[in-house]
Amino acid sequence: MIEAALQFQPTEARTFLQEVAARSGQNLAACYQCRRCAAGCAVGDETGFVTPNRLIRMVMLGDRDQALSNELVWRCVSCYTCGERCPNDIQTARITETLKKMAKEEHVPALQPKVAHFHDAFLESGVRWGRVNEMEFMGAYEMKNAFLEARRFRFGAIMSEIRQQMRLGLAMLRLKRMHMGFLKSGGRAEIQALRRKSQAARAAR
Ligand code: SF4
Ligand code: SF4
Known part of the structure; x- marks a missing residue:
């Protein structure tokens, strides 16, 4: 595997860094590339050369293309191990969550479409009900995946996924880990208002 060289984009670097720092709430400029985060990343075997420290370096150099489209952004499981280890x-x-959102806003194709579907279905269910209803959320997620596979004419993959999810769903029902109904949270109006506010702020940028 050949590592792609990072591109320094002087005109982009400052604004991109400021935007990612503001949206993620993280002080990326404090990173001194000690790589403690990289040594403990849970998905390090699956992300090629892109480690947490390298992702930060991409942002600091203003290499927007690579920062918005790499395996770590789509495979990060938010285990927070890197943050625990970071001095x-x-x-x-x-x-990674911020870059995922920015990639979506800029219509950058997801390297892992199923992760993007999971993300979208989770968010939509949470905003609609103020909490996630497993049946609706998983149904929406599987529909999105099924459309993707149908476009690729992979109908066997759709059936295999349905069988697997049904087995999983039944096991969860037996263990009382899944609700059949639709539960609402009292705070959902606030969540919806927050979303409208963030969409308005984004539109104004
Ligand atoms: S552990 Fe923290 S300071 Fe060290 S490379 Fe990772 S992000 Fe940077
Ligand atoms: S939070 Fe993401 S980047 Fe950090 S260690 Fe876990 S998987 Fe790796």
Whole structure:
């Protein structure tokens, strides 16, 4: 595997760094590349050369293309191990989440479409009900995946996924870990108002 060289984009670097820092709430400029985060990343075997410290370096150099489209952004499982190990308390999970949102806003294709579907279905269910209803959320997630596979004419993959999810769903029902109904949270109006506010702020940028 050949590592892609990072591109320093002087005109982009400052604004991109400021935007990611503001949206993630993380002080990326404090990173001194000690790589303690990289040594403990839970998905390090699956992300090629992109480690948490390297992702931060991409942002600091203004390499927007690579920062918005790499395996770590799509495979990070938000375990927060990197943040626990970081001497400067930088939570890379917040940075990957921010870059995922920015990639979506800029219509950058997701390297892991199923992760993008999971993300979308979770968010939509949470905003609609103020909490996630497992049946609705998993149904929406599986529908999105099924459309993706149908476009690729992979109908066997759709059936296999349905069988697997049904087995999982039944096991969860037996263990009382899944609700069949739709539960609402009392604070959902506030969540919806927050979303409208963030969409308005984004539109004004
Ligand atoms: S542990 Fe923290 S300071 Fe060290 S490289 Fe990772 S993010 Fe940077
Ligand atoms: S939060 Fe993400 S980047 Fe950090 S260690 Fe876990 S998987 Fe790796």
